[in-house]
Amino acid sequence: xxxxxxxxxxxxxxxxxxxxxxxxxxxxxxxxxxxxxxxxxxxxxxxxxxxxxxxxxxxxxxxxxxxxxxxxxxxxxxxxxxxxxxxxxxxxxxxxxxxxxxxxxxxxxxxxxxxxxxxxxxxxxxxxxxxxxxxxxxxxxxxxxxxxxxxxxxxxxxxxxxxxxxxxxxxxxxxxxxxxxxxxxxxxxxxxxxxxxxxxxxxxxxxxxxxxxxxxxxxxxxxxxxxxxxxxxxxxxxxxxxxxxxxxxxxxxxxxxxxxxxxxxxxxxxxxxxxxxxxxxxxxxxxxxxxxxxxxxxxxxxxxxxxxxxxxxxxxxxxxxxxxxxxxxxxxxxxxxxxxxxxxxxxxxxxxxxxxxxxxxxxxxxxxxxxxxxxxxxxxxxxxxxxxxxxxxxxxxxxxxxxxxxxxxxxxxxxxxxxxxxxxxxxxxxxxxxxxxxxxxxxxxxxxxxxxxxxxxxxxxxxxxxxxxxxxxxxxxxxxxxxxxxxxxxxxxxxxxxxxxxxxxxxxxxxxxxxxxxxxxxxxxxxxx
Numbered sequence: 001x002x003x004x005x006x007x008x009x010x011x012x013x014x015x016x017x018x019x020x021x022x023x024x025x026x027x028x029x030x031x032x033x034x035x036x037x038x039x040x041x042x043x044x045x046x047x048x049x050x051x052x053x054x055x056x057x058x059x060x061x062x063x064x065x066x067x068x069x070x071x072x073x074x075x076x077x078x079x080x081x082x083x084x085x086x087x088x089x090x091x092x093x094x095x096x097x098x099x100x101x102x103x104x105x106x107x108x109x110x111x112x113x114x115x116x117x118x119x120x121x122x123x124x125x126x127x128x129x130x131x132x133x134x135x136x137x138x139x140x141x142x143x144x145x146x147x148x149x150x151x152x153x154x155x156x157x158x159x160x161x162x163x164x165x166x167x168x169x170x171x172x173x174x175x176x177x178x179x180x181x182x183x184x185x186x187x188x189x190x191x192x193x194x195x196x197x198x199x200x201x202x203x204x205x206x207x208x209x210x211x212x213x214x215x216x217x218x219x220x221x222x223x224x225x226x227x228x229x230x231x232x233x234x235x236x237x238x239x240x241x242x243x244x245x246x247x248x249x250x251x252x253x254x255x256x257x258x259x260x261x262x263x264x265x266x267x268x269x270x271x272x273x274x275x276x277x278x279x280x281x282x283x284x285x286x287x288x289x290x291x292x293x294x295x296x297x298x299x300x301x302x303x304x305x306x307x308x309x310x311x312x313x314x315x316x317x318x319x320x321x322x323x324x325x326x327x328x329x330x331x332x333x334x335x336x337x338x339x340x341x342x343x344x345x346x347x348x349x350x351x352x353x354x355x356x357x358x359x360x361x362x363x364x365x366x367x368x369x370x371x372x373x374x375x376x377x378x379x380x381x382x383x384x385x386x387x388x389x390x391x392x393x394x395x396x397x398x399x400x401x402x403x404x405x406x407x408x409x410x411x412x413x414x415x416x417x418x419x420x421x422x423x424x425x426x427x428x429x430x431x432x433x434x435x436x437x438x439x440x441x442x443x444x445x446x447x448x449x450x451x452x453x454x455x456x457x458x459x460x461x462x463x464x465x466x467x468x469x470x471x472x473x474x475x476x477x478x479x480x481x482x483x484x485x486x487x488x489x490x491x492x493x494x495x496x497x498x499x500x501x502x503x504x505x506x507x508x509x510x511x512x513x514x515x516x517x518x519x520x521x522x523x524x525x526x527x528x529x
Contacts, residue, residue: 008059010082010104018059021080025062028072033063043090043107045099047390049442049454049477056099056476058085061107067231071191073108077509078189083522084108085511086229088130088162091155094393094439096476101513102525108229116140117232124148124237125182125208130161130230134374148237149372151175156374161233165223166473169428169435171369173326174238175276176430183207184219185232189505208234224473226511227504238372240358241326245336246367247353249343250317256346257319257409258402261434263342265400268431272335275370277323279427282311285320287381287424287441301417317350324370329355381424387443392453394460396469398427398434405434411463412438419456461485480526483516
């Protein structure tokens, strides 16, 4: 996507006012770090579905390098009542990238704040700034000889802080990133700087080891919210195990999903399997290996017969369970015997496993993530539909029962087929819930296909809400609609969120519309797209 030829202004701000604000920001961060015009291309959503995606266009972008610069940027935004949109690195493409929810907002890009500030090997934690990616942290740990693992998501180029604030997840025993976060530094809309938990003690020693501190605990309040700008975050790291095992079990009937989940759940509950195991759909695996046209050139969703032929040729299961075990070789062997005995009850299941020394690296593939090694395998599937590949993700939470998983899968697969899309998806196992991630892969060169992708996501949200489920995050296009699904007591949860918003950010400058939370000044911009 390219920026529009006509300059976009922040809403309700004149050109003269905006020029004065830009001049003030240039004096704060340097003129080379105030971007406009063609330089805004990285701040558009490259995967935006349909024409509506063109609405999410910024007026400018700022790249501050320090907390003091951020505070000064906020003073100017408050003075001119200019909405900002904060990103850590802006690479969350399936959900909007760096584009702002409110057109004309100024993007505040924190990628220049990219220091690893502390690592403690004894207590196994790090303190990082927003611009630190999973690749950056991984390389830092290895360069300094720390025997600690990161827990990367599917795309290792993303920000550690950004992914955690969106409640992202990875695949090791530390895969719940929100749960392994400890301590934040946050700049509020009025410029006040707060350190949460034990960070409230100025010379404290426990900021990254005990999250609550004294009194109310505020860390969760800054996740998926627009209440402040997070400038530092602590996270717990996994001590490098003496050995680890990477296992895969292939299943060949799509209805095996019910048994897979019901067998896996007790293994997660009792700690036999400690990592966030992945139940990967066969087509998801296939899309990383070859384009769709190699197997099927018809319109609409691939028929099951074509999928079965493709998976047989590629030696891929309808469902493919990826799990990991960590510890001493003796412990790994004992646990793997339990795992394989449990799944042997599923007819025709094929099992593969390999044990590695703790400092060894597996070769290739997304399973490197299960060994704490960042990768970029997530984007291989963009060639699936040909042309300019893109995808938009649908992310409902599912109770960890086989009945619920099969129900969600059949619901999503059927609705996707009715819009002409294949089921590209799978489940990642928490302990009591599953993250169900479905990606509508489309060709952005095909306007109808692109528009249908956006329409499909809205239909899916309605479907799962009617069945009692909800998304845990959504694309910009659907943020208001996703928030509206949480409708208990006529939307009491959203009213609470916006009450807090109006107290902390009375002018409404911080990320208006994020997760459907609009400040009083911009509530007329809400739209259930």
